[in-house]
Amino acid sequence: MDKSDAYILPHNDLPANCALLPPPEIPAGHVAVFDERNAEWSLAEDHRREIVYDIRNGSPVLITQLCTTPKHTVNIAPSGQYDKWNGSAWVKDENAEKIAHLEKAITKRDYLIDMACTMIREWHSELLLGSISDEDKNKLQIWIDYIKALKSMDLTSDSCVIWPMLPDEKSSD
Structure with a gap:
């Protein structure tokens, strides 16, 4: 003025x-x-309107007030979901990635086992009552073998997990 x-x-x-x-x-x-x-x-x-990255978890932080760069942040974005800050750069945390993949595989396996148990519930009751047909007894055995295959999988392997085919997929080949 x-x-x-x-x-x-x-x-x-x-x-x-x-x-x-x-x-x-x-x-x-x-x-x-x-x-x-x-x-x-x-x-x-x-630094208002700048995005910095929290070195503890890699999450972006938008600066909205006048301030110096907030503590525990850097201007460099992590390159991946499993990166961790080593004091000067983001590096891939192989262990965190392995744990995340293992947890995802366990969740998928547990879901498939639950689904298979739901499929065989009625046949299992018929078997106990002695009223199951031979065709349903064969289907029951196929699904039980599928559950055993799921339970025996090594999910800690570093390689890609190969899931057994659903019994319905086997019969459609």
């Missing part, structure tokens, strides 16, 4: 957020902040 842009009556305060002192030169990445108590300008880092 120039001297001719506004007129302030004598003995009146300045409008809100105004100062008589001009701000200093502002370098890139900074903003001038006026301290009303000390009646002086200072420069503050301005």
